Amino acid sequence: QVQLVESGGGLVKPGGSLRLSCAASGFTFSDYYMSWIRQTPGKGLEWVSYITGSGRTIDYADSLKGRISISRDNAKNSVYLQMNSLRAEDTAYYYCARGVPPVDWGQGTLVTVSS
Amino acid sequence: EIVMTQSPATLSVSPGERATLFCKTSQRVSSNVAWFQHRPGQAPRLLIYGASTRATDIPARFSGSGSGTEFTLTISSLQSEDFAVYFCHQYNTWPWTFGRGTKVEIK
Numbered sequence: 181q182v183q184l185v186e187s188g189g190g191l192v193k194p195g196g197s198l199r200l201s202c203a204a205s206g207f208t209f210s211d212y213y214m215s216w217i218r219q220t221p222g223k224g225l226e227w228v229s230y231i232t233g234s235g236r237t238i239d240y241a242d243s244l245k246g247r248i249s250i251s252r253d254n255a256k257n258s259v260y261l262q263m264n265s266l267r268a269e270d271t272a273y274y275y276c277a278r279g280v281p282p283v284d285w286g287q288g289t290l291v292t293v294s295s
Numbered sequence: 296e297i298v299m300t301q302s303p304a305t306l307s308v309s310p311g312e313r314a315t316l317f318c319k320t321s322q323r324v325s326s327n328v329a330w331f332q333h334r335p336g337q338a339p340r341l342l343i344y345g346a347s348t349r350a351t352d353i354p355a356r357f358s359g360s361g362s363g364t365e366f367t368l369t370i371s372s373l374q375s376e377d378f379a380v381y382f383c384h385q386y387n388t389w390p391w392t393f394g395r396g397t398k399v400e401i402k
Contacts, residue, residue, distance in 0.1 A: 184338075224382075224393060224394075224395045224396065225382060225393035227390055227391045227392070227393075239389055239390075241390055242390070275338070275339070280386050280391070281329035281341060281344050281384055281386045281391075282339075282341065283341050283350065284338075285340075286338060287337075288338070
């Protein structure tokens with residue numbers, strides 16, 4: 181069965197960086213778009229970024245452009261989100277998701293940006 | 296970006312009753328709308344895609360309809376496990392966006 185397991189969340193100070201990882205299993209990883217989606221009580225769900233199966237096409241939410249970078253390693257069945265210059269408003273649960281629309285989601289990893 | 300407006304914000308329904316949830320988009324999105332169920336502590340679950348196609352293993356009591364800018368999710372007879380938050384999502388135009396959700400609670 182499909183499993184998506186996020187890791188790398190935690191408490192970080194404003195201006196800091198984090199790298200989120202998502203380990204996937206149960207499907208042919210390179211066949212699928214992979215995405216990061218975040219959820220906050222204030223703004224609800226926001227699509228952060230996606231990357232195509234080959235990794236050739238990527239896009240980012242305007243609110244995060246220039247501060248984040250998505251990548252994938254198809255040999256390791258993993259997708260990553262590098263987040264820099266973090267702000268308090270980036271505090272959220274970050275979900276890894278498979279496909280568009282997202283057929284499967286991970287359980288999420290909490291990122292808290294606070295001094 | 297396309298704004299997804301869901302209504303009502305909260306829907307109080309008795310078990311066995313029908314629930315109808317609405318989603319309106321600020322621009323036409325063809326039929327590129329999906330619906331998700333989200334229970335506390337669980338990953339969101341895809342229910343409907345293409346506005347009206349049930350995802351794998353989704354019970355027939357869940358149905359979706361609509362196109363253009365107005366979409367509906369109907370749960371024909373609510374079961375205990377259906378009390379959750381439901382949100383709609385458009386994947387027609389980047390950035391793909393979500394509604395704020397409708398909470399279906401026990402009356």
